[in-house]
Amino acid sequence: MRKTALSLGLFAAFLANAQSIKTTIDLVNVKDDKVAVTMEFPKMKSGDVKFHFPKTVPGTYSEDDYGRFIEGIKFYDNKGSELKYTKVNDNTYALKNAQNLSKISYLVNDSFDEETDTSKHKAVFSPSGTDIEQGKVYMINTHGFIGYIDNMQDVPYQLVVQKPTDFYGTTALVDQDKSESTDTFTLANYAKVTDSPLMYTKPDYITFNAGGMELVLGVYSPTGKYKAADFKENLEKMVIAQKKFLGDMNTNKKYAIMLYLSGGDGPKIKGFGALEHHESTSVVLPEMMPKDAIDKTITDVVSHEFFHTVNPLKTHSEEIHYFDYADPKMSQHLWMYEGGTEYFANLFQIQEGLINKDEFLQRIGEKIANSKNYDDTMPFTVMSKNVLKAPYKDQYRNVYEKGTLLAMCLDIELRKLSNGEMGYRDMIRKLSQRFGENKPFKDDKLIDELVTVTGYPQVKDFYTKYIAGNQPTPYADYLNMVGVEIQKQDSRPIFWFIKNPNQTGFDDKNNAFAFDESSALSPFAKSIGFKITDQVLALDGKTVDIKNVQDFISYTQTIKDGQNVTVTILRDNAGKKDKMTLTGKAILDKMTTETLKFKANPSPAELKLQSQWLTGKK
Secondary structure (H helix, E strand, O other): OOHHHHHHHHHHHHHHHOOOOEEEEEEEEEEEEEEEEEEEEOOOOOOEEEEOOOOOOOOOOOOOOOHHEEEEEEEEEOOEEEEEEEOOOOOOOEEEEOOOOEEEEEEEEEHHHOOOOOOOOOOOOHOOEEEEEEEOOEEEEEEEEEEEOOOOOOOOOEEEEEEEOOOEEEEOOOOOOOOEEEEEEEOOHHHHOOOOOEEEEEEOOOEEOOOEEEEEEEEOOOOOOOOOHHHHHHHHHHHHHHHHHHHHHHOEEEEEEEEEEEEEOOOOOOOOOEOOOEEEEEEEEEEEOOOOHHHHHHHOOOOOOOOHHOOOOOEEEEEHOOOOOOOOOOOOHHHHHHHHHHHHHHHHHHHHOOOOOHHHHHHHHHHHHHHHHOOOOOOOHHHHHHHOOHHHHHHHHHHOOOOHHHHHHHHHHHHHHOOOOOOOHHHHHHHHHHHHOOOOOOHHHHHHHHHHHHHHOOOHHHHHHHHHOOOOOOOOHHHHHHHHHEEEEEEEOOOOOOOOOEEEEEEOOOOOEEOOOOEOOOOOHHHHOOOOOOEEEEEOEEOHHHHHHEEEEEEEHOOOOOEEEEEEEEEOOOOEEEEEEEEEOOOOOOEEEEEEEOOOOOOHHEEEEEHHHHHHOO
């Protein structure tokens, strides 16, 4: 019986492999920071073939055109002869009468090396990018390495990674062979391929179990400053708290975190953050960060990505479920996918005791302040649906500010309506139970579904006014319900380049002030044609010096309204920095600071709702 079962098992495996797309990534024979990839296909069902690399991928909201990192592509028939093709665009290749197509080969360049040169294309966000550093590290976001053929996205893939024998691959995938030089994985379809990043480097990883889930953290630290074990205590505490917060909403049995720390003589990347997947997240941070800062970022950022395992990875619309990598159609509901997830990433910390209530309130206050850098009257559903296009794409980062606040206000609204019996988390739980990973909802029917799962028609009123409508959300009114007041204080008029001076950064290389691209320009900056991407070198001949920055700031405080001012800047011009001079009359801008405070004497109803909000208890 055992022998028969084994034979049948081998036959089934052979049959499955015969019907799969075998994709080999060669990390051994790397030349000029380029990795060779070959894809072998089962028999084609059609003579006309289109082969694609993604324009964008789920979880990112920009057109990145991963096909532009591919070179030397060749198509072969089943006799080894090359086939002719037409390159349609950066991502797509078309072949006629290609029913005998058998294999495709090409070389992959990495995206990290191009981040500092944006003359031809906007840089790919680092956590969704790729890095090839021979003998050091390979960051394999699979959508940057592997393509697909139209009408074959549901065909299984067999992924074979040929690797140096002393390298370890951090991934949530299960290696199906015992070889030290080859890892083999089976993936159900192309969506699973793009959902499965890997990071190969010299072994530095930890594993632990959290609430029945196996977690692996792999770390690449170019100078050896950090080891995976350095982050275990904080990470374990965070994940256990998240699992408790989510309860039965999270069913992961395994989760992998790939932490890439940039520094040393490696690529000069700048897109720090993380990208979510069903069973893993890829994280990119600067190695120069102190350990405490990395721990805090892991708690804030990686927790956000882990919460995506619920929304949108397991509760989503048809646009995400049937994602079109070549011509992506976006959902209306970034307020929920990103805003609601960011709300969870903060709410769980107060409810599970990782931060105190004053720290939580400070974070909400910062979200309110940051949201004022964006258009508060732009319907969030419209922005979300069109997030890849201007002018909507410039509003994208508001999903982490106003999106969070919308989820918070809806949480408070639900708790008030239900006398504390239901909140935002309960609504998402019910929605995930109604749909789930393999049952998408219709994008334009979500609000009806939310009314159904909550039982409150008032949810639709909230949605119509503040999410799909153009009415600014009355944060003060909702915070008042939970015993919180907004205290305003006007500062004396100041001279600066952005509305909120606290969002000013410093570029060490250029000795210049730089600004967060989400910042709102000051009236003066607008009047002289200053751009948010400009860097300030000098003001009236007084150069920026980080060692004596207070002298520079003190000078700005002497400037009078209407005074003639000269600003020396660096402006990006097709990837180069041009030195320019802008002149105009100073405009002093009055800044109003808003601070959230718990009321000294809240009403019993406010105090009760506040407790339910901050503890999650009914």
